[in-house]
Amino acid sequence: QSALTQPASVSGSPGQSITISCTGTSSDVGGYNYVSWYQQHPGKAPKLMIYDVSNRPSGVSNRFSGSKSGNTASLTISGLQAEDEADYYCSSYTSSPSYVFGTGTKVTVL
Amino acid sequence: QLQLQESGPGLVKPSETLSVTCTVSGGSITTSTYYWAWIRQPPGKGLEWIGSIYYSGSTYYDPSLKSRVTISVDTSKNQFSLKLSSVTAADTAVYYCAREIEGSSRTDYWGQGTLVSVSS
Numbered sequence: 001q002s003a004l005t006q007p008a009s010v011s012g013s014p015g016q017s018i019t020i021s022c023t024g025t026s027s028d029v030g031g032y033n034y035v036s037w038y039q040q041h042p043g044k045a046p047k048l049m050i051y052d053v054s055n056r057p058s059g060v061s062n063r064f065s066g067s068k069s070g071n072t073a074s075l076t077i078s079g080l081q082a083e084d085e086a087d088y089y090c091s092s093y094t095s096s097p098s099y100v101f102g103t104g105t106k107v108t109v110l
Numbered sequence: 111q112l113q114l115q116e117s118g119p120g121l122v123k124p125s126e127t128l129s130v131t132c133t134v135s136g137g138s139i140t141t142s143t144y145y146w147a148w149i150r151q152p153p154g155k156g157l158e159w160i161g162s163i164y165y166s167g168s169t170y171y172d173p174s175l176k177s178r179v180t181i182s183v184d185t186s187k188n189q190f191s192l193k194l195s196s197v198t199a200a201d202t203a204v205y206y207c208a209r210e211i212e213g214s215s216r217t218d219y220w221g222q223g224t225l226v227s228v229s230s
Binding site: 038045046047048050052057062070089091092093096097098099102103104 | 174
């Protein structure tokens with residue numbers, strides 16, 4: 001199965017909001033409410049930021065929010081901070097059954 | 111606090127079998143509702159889900175890797191393992207183990223990862 005499609009890079013100034021898209025198919029993103037988002041800083045393991053489309057684990061800032069429409073999921077970071085600069089990956093359950101990750105998005109805080 | 115720790119050879123020769131083990135501490139691998147997963151990341155590239163296992167031995171694999179992958183569990187040691195056969199340079203990656211929650215897309219605990227290089 002093909003990786004989910006994410007923009008290679010997104011940037012924003014401190015305090016702004018940015019949105020990262022994650023596009024799949026009806027066999028993954030569009031077919032299930034099992035989309036998650038991970039933040040990864042260089043040399044570190046990924047950290048779960050959003051699960052089941054829009055749920056935040058305890059300890060994750062409410063500046064992070066998730067949504068889904070059709071075959072596209074989105075992660076919005078509001079009030080952008082320097083510490084948000086990282087790579088972000090979406091993931092979705094698939095009909096195989098298995099999971100598939102997105103291509104990854106590098107977030108730069110200007 | 112749950113912790114996962116990968117251990118592996120570091121270097122594997124082409125065509126051989128890569129073996130990596132994940133030791134779980136701070137919790138039991140036999141707890142229901144949890145699956146135990148392997149995910150990899152080639153240097154400078156994105157994440158790739160390899161597969162996962164339930165403590166009973168039930169497994170799920172990525173279709174593109176299924177013919178070369180075996181994931182097993184040793185409940186007596188609170189460990190689970192990955193074997194990937196017929197490796198090539200394209201299998202060079204950081205291999206992560208992680209915990210998945212059944213009925214959710216929640217992969218909430220990750221190991222620190224171990225780099226396995228494939229080279230002669």
